[in-house]
Amino acid sequence: MRADRLVSLVLLLRRHGRMTADALARELEVSTRTVLRDIEALSAAGVPVYAERGRHGGFALLPGFQTELTGLNHDEALAVLTAGSALGEQVFGLGSALASAMRKVVDALPEDHRATASDAARRFLVDPETDLLARRRVVDDIPGATMVEVRRAVLTGHKLRIHYAASDQAPRWRTVDPIGLVTVRDRGYLLAARAGEDRTYRLSRVLAAEALPEAAERPHRVDLDRIWRERSARFLSDGDHMAVRVRVDPARREELLDTALAVRAEEPEADGWLRLEVTFQDARHAEWALWQLGTEAEALAPRSLRAALHRRATTVAARYGAPPSA
Incomplete structure (x- = not known):
């Protein structure tokens, strides 16, 4: 870790020319005292770092000093x-x-x-925090110390002890064999095995973690893409989920997909709208998601969902059809 930090320090000085110890500490996320020790180590190793005193002083490299790095086009x-x-x-x-x-x-x-x-x-902006409608992205918040332990166990092949808060259970400790990490739409997942059974854990629900010294029981080679597809298919086949056929205005397609768990089929219709088969968590989730789209979407099946949306629309129409209450 220190060797990497020393290289980063040299690169910062090469790029900026002169930087104060405080500025270097902020960039490297260490204390000023650590920066000063690193400067001493670089000088002892023959790297020509010198200090300039005064109001605009700081540390700099002698002109012309070069480090050897692999070039990129x-x-x-x-x-x-x-x-x-x-x-x-x-x-x-x-x-x-x-x-x-x-x-x-x-x-x-x-x-x-x-x-x-x-x-x-x-001049390129990838996935900004808000879209054109000023809706903010919701990104999982994962404590740094927890993520370090999870990542360490995954990369070293050791068992991992996690304090996990499942959506329908009180938090409790579990020991798992980590297989890999996956991120999907700003949500992170730990793919693991527990007592030989496949398990998928949402990283934002891992309250604490500890990499253990014991070796994990897992294959030496892994195809995360295949494993994720298989687990996704099993998840979607869960009988508690609701499959919905829906028509939607193309302008609202992305909003629909943002709320659905998955898209099973999609095809255009003659009038320009899209017909999709999507999966929601349950009936309540499906009703809420389609209600947000108003008249720019229509649930075609199941009938129970159409009936629920009809009841909601009738109630709202009756409320606004009458004069407002005093």
Whole structure:
């Protein structure tokens, strides 16, 4: 970890020319005292770092000093910079690592490409926090210390003890064999096995975690994409879920998909609308989701859902058909 931080410190000085100890500490997410110790270590290793005194002083590298880094071409760097510009720092608690990687990507570019790549990346915006209707994204909040332990167990192949709060149970401790991590629409999941049975845990419901010294019981090779598809199929086949056939105005399609658990089928209709078969958590979830779309969606089946929406619409029409109460 320290070696990586020392490299990051050198890259920061190369990029900015001169930085104060406080500014370096903020960038590296360490204390000022740690930065000063790192500066001493770099000097002892022969890296020409020098201090400039005064109001505009700080630390800098001797002009012309170069570090050896693998180069990237312009498009490769742009791809990485763009991917990291959204909410990437929130994926699996890798914020500090992402910031360090971004500095290395920029520094690895030929000098005449650095400014153009950074400017180009600023012209791409991936998954902003709000959409055109000013609706904020809901991103899982996962404590950093918890995520570190989960990630450590997944990568080292050790058993993991988690304090998990299932939606319908009181929180309790469980020991699992972690297989991998998946993120879908800003939600993170831990794929694991428990007593030989497949388990999928929502990371935001993991209240605490501890990587154990025992080796996990899991295959050496893993195909997360296949495992996720299989678990998703089993989840959707649960008898408690409701399959709904619906017509929707294309302009409201994304809103429908944001509330549905999954889309099983989709096809256009002659009038320009779309006919879809989607899955909701239950009848109450389906009624709420389609009511939000008003007249720009129509539930076709099941009949019980149409009847529930009809009752709700009749009640609302009756209320607004009469004069307002005093």
